[in-house]
Amino acid sequence: MSPALVREIVDLRLPDLALWAPGPHMLTPAVRRVLQTYQTTYSHRSAAFKACYQKAADLLREVFHIPPGFTPLIFGHTGSYNWEMVAANTPRNCTTLGMDIGAFSKKWAQVFQSRGRQIDVLKANWGEGISDQTWADAISKSYGLALLTHNETSTGVMLPIQEMCDAVRRISPQTLIAIDAVSIAGAANTPIKTLRPDYYFWSLQKDFACPTIGSVMVVSDRAFDMAANTPERGYVLDLIEWCARAETAQTPMTVADLTLQCLIARLEEMKREGDQRFKRHRNLAAMHREWAAAHGLRLIAQPGYESLTVSAIRLPRHISGSDFVAKARALLNVQLGAGYGETVARAFRIAAMGHTSERDMQRVLEGLSLLLANWSQLE
Ligand SMILES: Cc1ncc(COP(=O)(O)O)c(C=O)c1O
Known part of the structure; x- marks a missing residue:
């Protein structure tokens, strides 16, 4: 990894491990x-x-x-x-x-x-x-x-x-x-x-x-x-x-x-938090979708059925779900989930649950963009 990339990753890495797999979620x-x-x-x-x-x-x-x-x-x-x-x-x-x-x-x-x-x-x-x-x-x-x-x-x-x-x-x-x-x-x-x-x-x-x-x-x-x-x-x-x-x-x-x-x-x-939390969840899920679209990636969910709390996003062919999840944990300090069942190798899942803020989501998504853009350097 180039020193510039290391610096960028370190800047985006979360200070504490965030459990954002759609299984058990990090505590509020x-x-x-x-x-x-x-x-x-x-x-x-x-x-x-x-x-x-x-x-x-x-x-x-x-x-x-x-x-x-x-x-x-x-x-x-x-x-x-x-x-x-x-x-x-x-x-x-x-x-x-x-x-x-x-x-x-x-x-x-x-x-x-x-x-x-x-x-x-x-x-x-x-x-x-x-x-x-x-x-x-x-x-x-x-x-x-x-x-x-x-x-x-x-x-x-x-x-x-x-x-x-x-x-x-x-x-x-x-x-x-x-x-x-x-x-x-x-x-x-x-x-x-x-x-x-x-x-x-x-x-x-x-x-x-x-x-x-x-x-x-x-x-x-x-x-x-x-x-x-x-x-x-x-x-x-x-x-x-x-x-x-x-x-x-x-x-x-x-x-x-x-x-x-x-x-x-x-x-x-x-x-x-009141009804604001519904708006926060809508924003978080929209951020997932916009991130995927910006990278030319598709959600498993067909348009109109996208979830408010979990996005399953298909990865480019050369990246497996479990490798992507492992790199996100090691480098960005966020635990995501791989795809499930038949999509385990081809997708990853990211939650928008609990108390997650739009700011933290933005930071993690920027980090995931770095991983995608520099994948060959990470392997
Ligand atoms: C939609 C849905 N139903 C049921 C379950 C089972 O719940 P639990 O693991 O709490 O028994 C899960 C677990 O992830 C789930 O996602």
Whole structure:
């Protein structure tokens, strides 16, 4: 590497490692403060735990505009368990529509199949979304439940979730709607009072920028009614058990108070930033797209379906996803993700989650431009 290039890279290198892969994300300042001062001072059946749970539930109601008739549940397990929870609380004779637009939506449909549930799968090629007409045709078949993946993290495809929910209510109002918002909740403006999903869940390690210590699911009364009519729900995934306990700010089994404290800190941080955070996320995602276009690179997501929180960008042929990610970590101090599955070698993924500022994003993108322009010198 020439000394001039070394100097340019050093100037752009972030002072602390930034975890911007679309998996677990770097912690925000508020979450870090909780972790630095955490002490175990009360048990999960104490009044202090109940107060903490109640505060987290109230903040969820406020930040996500959750109206009566919908209950936020806070879990010590991650998002995948909620795929399974939706299946475990769906009767076997309920016909379900799932989707396969990438690795995560496909897996959720497989979970339904492996639990012996009846499921039809709406399939699209990686990068493609689902058009209004395709969706309208699919849901006209009177399903009991439809599974929607708001943000397909493997490809950076985001679906128009509000329009899709509105279409279900117009065409097939009896169909329950379950939304996997694992990698987008918090970053997208999706008030529950207008979305009105029957299940809406996310993991805390993505835009909530907590360690991987839990997840949240908002559940409608309609979904609780369906669960009550589902035999063999087991225990840990039984929605009726969780709902009964939530009424008294409790959980069936132990949920860490640390999970609640991190969640509270992040929700308060979101409240302080207010709706500005939605604009920040739009700007960050636009910066990804502009950067790719300036280098003649294409996103895996087709136009109109680009995600707010994760961009999967195809690399030039001579650069592999894992090499690019390794160089970005070593030289710029940023951890990105390679492509996923079949795109692992040809793309990289960069998140726009948590508290990331436009200034830091600009700096990293300038650094990535340097890597691209000088690749032969780096090898
Ligand atoms: C869209 C989506 N759904 C579900 C999951 C699984 O979530 P978890 O790893 O929290 O179990 C992931 C993980 O990345 C995801 O991106």
